[in-house]
Amino acid sequence: MGLLWIDELQAEYFDRNPTGVLHVRLNDVIFPLYALVCTAAQIAQCFFYKREPQQRVSTTCRIISAVLILSALIGCVVVPLVDSLLWLDLLYWLSYIKLIITAIKYTPQLWENYQRKSTAGWSIYQVILDFTGGSLSLVQMFLLAGNYDDWLSILTDPAKLGLGLLSIFFNIFFFIQHYCLYKNPEKRKSSLDSEYLEKNGQLKNEKEAPVQNMPDSSTHM
DSSP states (O other): OHHHHOHHHHHHHHHHSTTOOOOOOHHHHHHHHHHHHHHHHHHHHHHHSOOOTTOSOOHHHHHHHHHHHHHHHHHHHHTTTOTTOOHHHHHHHHHHHHHHHHHHHTHHHHHHHHHHTOOTTSOSHHHHHHHHHHHHHHHHHHHHHHHTTOGGGGGGOHHHHHHHHHHHHHHHHHHHIIIIITOOHHHHHHHHHHHHHHHHHHHHHHHHSOOOOOOOGGGGO
């Protein structure tokens, strides 16, 4: 939003990249705003809908979030005090924070699929949409660079470039899990259910097994 609508930030960008192409477009603003609304709605659901006692934000997530938010706040304080730093540098740092969060957010689902050896109950359509969006974002960057004959300008927007590459990278692994490694979710689910029932059935049988009565010694006296 800053590079698209704030003239001072645009001036700082072109002072640093006189012949560069500004890759920020309206779609780059609409996408994060839409994601913000969707995420806020999901957070609200966590407070209003029933959840299990063990469903809570992990300590690791709390620490990482606190560190990233604190670093952003420190940047807001430091930039006005240091002449060599520009508000553009703060925007770049915020974009790097976004890259870190994006790299982290895919990992739990990948790990969960690996542990369960299944993608049953998990929608692949959001992955297809995410992969498509990341691919089209990269295509847009290359088309703009080609139109202006400035291929190095792609590197002046590391956030957009990195987000596109990260989404494609992780989504490829999701595709491999869903369509190759665990492509028979019903068969896998049936196997897991059978193992669960067999295990619990054995435990139940052990509990219900009659206790062998010890002979009453008084009858033999």
